[in-house]
Amino acid sequence: MASKPFPVLENDLLLRAARGEEVPHTPVWMMRQAGRYLPEYHTVREGHTFFETCRSPDLVTEITIQPTRRFPIDAAIIFSDILVIPQAMGLEVQMVPGRGPVLPEPLAGPADLKRLIKTDVSESLHYVFEAITQTRHALDGRVPLIGFAGAPWTLMAYMIEGGGSKSCDKARAWLFAEPGPSQKLLDDITEMVIAYLSRQIEAGAQFIQIFDSWAGVLAPEQFARYSLPTLRRIAAALRSDYPEIPLAVFARGAHYALEDLADSAFDVVSIDWTVDPVAARRIVGDRVTLQGNLDPATLFASPDVIRRAVRSMIDAFGANRYIANLGHGMLPAHRPEHAGVFVDAVHEISSTTKAA
Amino acid sequence: MASKPFPVLENDLLLRAARGEEVPHTPVWMMRQAGRYLPEYHTVREGHTFFETCRSPDLVTEITIQPTRRFPIDAAIIFSDILVIPQAMGLEVQMVPGRGPVLPEPLAGPADLKRLIKTDVSESLHYVFEAITQTRHALDGRVPLIGFAGAPWTLMAYMIEGGGSKSCDKARAWLFAEPGPSQKLLDDITEMVIAYLSRQIEAGAQFIQIFDSWAGVLAPEQFARYSLPTLRRIAAALRSDYPEIPLAVFARGAHYALEDLADSAFDVVSIDWTVDPVAARRIVGDRVTLQGNLDPATLFASPDVIRRAVRSMIDAFGANRYIANLGHGMLPAHRPEHAGVFVDAVHEISSTTKAA
Numbered sequence: 001m002a003s004k005p006f007p008v009l010e011n012d013l014l015l016r017a018a019r020g021e022e023v024p025h026t027p028v029w030m031m032r033q034a035g036r037y038l039p040e041y042h043t044v045r046e047g048h049t050f051f052e053t054c055r056s057p058d059l060v061t062e063i064t065i066q067p068t069r070r071f072p073i074d075a076a077i078i079f080s081d082i083l084v085i086p087q088a089m090g091l092e093v094q095m096v097p098g099r100g101p102v103l104p105e106p107l108a109g110p111a112d113l114k115r116l117i118k119t120d121v122s123e124s125l126h127y128v129f130e131a132i133t134q135t136r137h138a139l140d141g142r143v144p145l146i147g148f149a150g151a152p153w154t155l156m157a158y159m160i161e162g163g164g165s166k167s168c169d170k171a172r173a174w175l176f177a178e179p180g181p182s183q184k185l186l187d188d189i190t191e192m193v194i195a196y197l198s199r200q201i202e203a204g205a206q207f208i209q210i211f212d213s214w215a216g217v218l219a220p221e222q223f224a225r226y227s228l229p230t231l232r233r234i235a236a237a238l239r240s241d242y243p244e245i246p247l248a249v250f251a252r253g254a255h256y257a258l259e260d261l262a263d264s265a266f267d268v269v270s271i272d273w274t275v276d277p278v279a280a281r282r283i284v285g286d287r288v289t290l291q292g293n294l295d296p297a298t299l300f301a302s303p304d305v306i307r308r309a310v311r312s313m314i315d316a317f318g319a320n321r322y323i324a325n326l327g328h329g330m331l332p333a334h335r336p337e338h339a340g341v342f343v344d345a346v347h348e349i350s351s352t353t354k355a356a
Numbered sequence: 357m358a359s360k361p362f363p364v365l366e367n368d369l370l371l372r373a374a375r376g377e378e379v380p381h382t383p384v385w386m387m388r389q390a391g392r393y394l395p396e397y398h399t400v401r402e403g404h405t406f407f408e409t410c411r412s413p414d415l416v417t418e419i420t421i422q423p424t425r426r427f428p429i430d431a432a433i434i435f436s437d438i439l440v441i442p443q444a445m446g447l448e449v450q451m452v453p454g455r456g457p458v459l460p461e462p463l464a465g466p467a468d469l470k471r472l473i474k475t476d477v478s479e480s481l482h483y484v485f486e487a488i489t490q491t492r493h494a495l496d497g498r499v500p501l502i503g504f505a506g507a508p509w510t511l512m513a514y515m516i517e518g519g520g521s522k523s524c525d526k527a528r529a530w531l532f533a534e535p536g537p538s539q540k541l542l543d544d545i546t547e548m549v550i551a552y553l554s555r556q557i558e559a560g561a562q563f564i565q566i567f568d569s570w571a572g573v574l575a576p577e578q579f580a581r582y583s584l585p586t587l588r589r590i591a592a593a594l595r596s597d598y599p600e601i602p603l604a605v606f607a608r609g610a611h612y613a614l615e616d617l618a619d620s621a622f623d624v625v626s627i628d629w630t631v632d633p634v635a636a637r638r639i640v641g642d643r644v645t646l647q648g649n650l651d652p653a654t655l656f657a658s659p660d661v662i663r664r665a666v667r668s669m670i671d672a673f674g675a676n677r678y679i680a681n682l683g684h685g686m687l688p689a690h691r692p693e694h695a696g697v698f699v700d701a702v703h704e705i706s707s708t709t710k711a712a
Contacts, residue, residue, distance in 0.1 A: 295532075
């Protein structure tokens with residue numbers, strides 16, 4: 001897949017922090033750093049639907065690299081969407097401006113599982129792998145490239161809800177009313193995700209993050225029964241085949257799962273802005289690197305307030321085993337300059353802290 | 357307001373459990389127990405919009421009492437909506453079937469605060485107080501009547517977002533970009549809520565619950581700064597004026613706030629289904645009564661699974677200082693029979709546990 005050797009990586013802070021090695025300052029990136037808050041993103045998107053954009057390696061490369069031109073961030077994350085897996089399994093997914101993803105024909109019940117198809121991701125999602133290889137070359141070794149996928153429970157939730165949802169009531173109803181078919185669906189998605197992330201690594205991804213965006217609607221027992229085992233299977237499979245690639249998990253809202261996630265095969269556990277970093281560190285110790293968790297709304301405040309918030313955050317997480325990020329994605333209304341204030345503050349404050 | 361004396365209360369288990377007194381079995385009620393999952397609710401609603409219904413004391417009385425006819429629940433909760441406060445402050449609120457509440461002209465920025473009006477709730481919300489008095493008479497002392505209001509932060513979020521929202525990004529942006537106007541808005545709402553709940557108690561409400569439905573989108577520091585002080589002011593005001601009325605708070609998603617809420621003037625802290633009851637009890641001790649927290653989706657399972665879940669729940673909460681409930685509201689797709697299984701299971705299992 002990657003015939004030409006990749007450029008040598010110059011800034012490997014993200015990978016070192018993920019492995020728990022010493023770093024001169026805390027690495028930082030932002031979820032959704034490539035996206036709607038950047039005017040240059042809108043320029044590239046002009047005339048292309050969201051998923052057309054995802055299917056064009058040239059456009060994906062440009063969009064992925066855009067934030068690295070503006071900010072001294074320590075990673076790029078491939079521009080794509082977690083819903084390419086449901087698409088590859090045969091479901092239609094549209095991205096409706098102002099509303100988000102819509103699946104016009106969601107799974108209405110277990111009988112609909114037969115509508116799902118098993119595809120070879122090397123074919124059905126080839127465009128992602130091409131984009132990864134091309135982007136890694138284009139990054140020219142400046143920063144590592146992050147690949148990602150949605151967690152099986154989160155993808156199942158979208159496939160049943162037909163889009164975003166406040167508490168995924170229909171998908172949670174499946175877990176109780178249809179435990180067998182639910183497990184089957186989760187197993188099938190898990191296999192697809194393992195194949196998908198494996199091909200991403202082979203195509204050039206240097207760090208993998210799994211997004212369990214809807215973990216937080218599950219009771220602790222349901223998470224332990226239906227989500228955690230799939231996350232562990234994915235992590236174990238990748239760890240075994242690609243031991244050098246750091247693995248991160250972001251189970252948003254699953255404040256109760258930190259202990260279990262730290263005890264899985266992940267190197268990095270990402271936390272949302274509602275989790276207290278001091279409490280999180282107490283739970284996970286130095287078993288894993290923590291990642292997060294500034295409330296994205298903080299970037300609406302003045303630069304001074306942002307810098308104070310970054311200082312509190314770094315103090316709370318501690319200098320070691322830490323990757324700075326937001327506690328959720330950048331928002332379309334954010335000003336790019338304030339993202340810059342955030343990134344610079346992480347670098348400045350963490351290097352002072354390290355020196356002290 | 358209540359010229360005729362109210363009937364003597366026969367079943368006071370809810371009030372006793374709230375105060376931490378011994379009870380022969382655990383009292384139980386369900387959030388949204390009067391609502392769309394009941395066919396008789398749809399019959400009453402026919403030909404009336406949602407808010408027309410809320411404004412008719414006759415219809416409210418009938419809907420409030422309906423679940424007490426079907427189930428041996430230990431409380432009734434007045435049928436209404438938390439958004440009557442924004443209405444009383446001058447904002448239009450519609451209830452759009454299948455979509456939920458919509459405020460067509462939400463607050464776009466601090467300049468819009470001047471659109472809000474201060475009204476005497478005795479006039480602007482007289483229909484709620486009339487409905488409470490009428491319902492309390494109609495209940496004839498069988499079970500206590502619960503009154504409620506939305507928490508200031510949650511009402512602020514609706515007023516800015518214009519409806520339900522996954523993470524209330526616009527309202528959270530206000531807290532960072534406009535801290536002064538945000539505080540002013542919260543203060544104004546807090547005053548309205550105190551007046552509103554005071555009149556509810558005078559009209560006959562015997563137990564008060566405050567719903568901070570959007571607490572969970574706040575970082576712990578933002579909750580501590582913007583929501584908790586308003587909750588404490590409301591609780592302190594009611595406690596001082598009506599010391600005999602138990603006060604409950606449900607800060608959904610605020611898993612980090614249990615300690616602070618237990619240290620406020622509330623008798624009861626309600627928890628959602630993502631909070632582990634054992635961990636919650638460890639934090640609050642016996643300072644407050646805990647209320648909750650069965651995952652509402654559990655009611656989609658078989659009666660046997662529901663009973664097993666109730667047993668685990670009661671074991672986890674413990675027999676004392678406990679009021680059984682769901683961890684969120686009943687859902688329109690629930691079968692009434694399964695709510696009955698839940699209520700019966702709480703009574704049976706808790707009386708056996710108590711006897712043991």
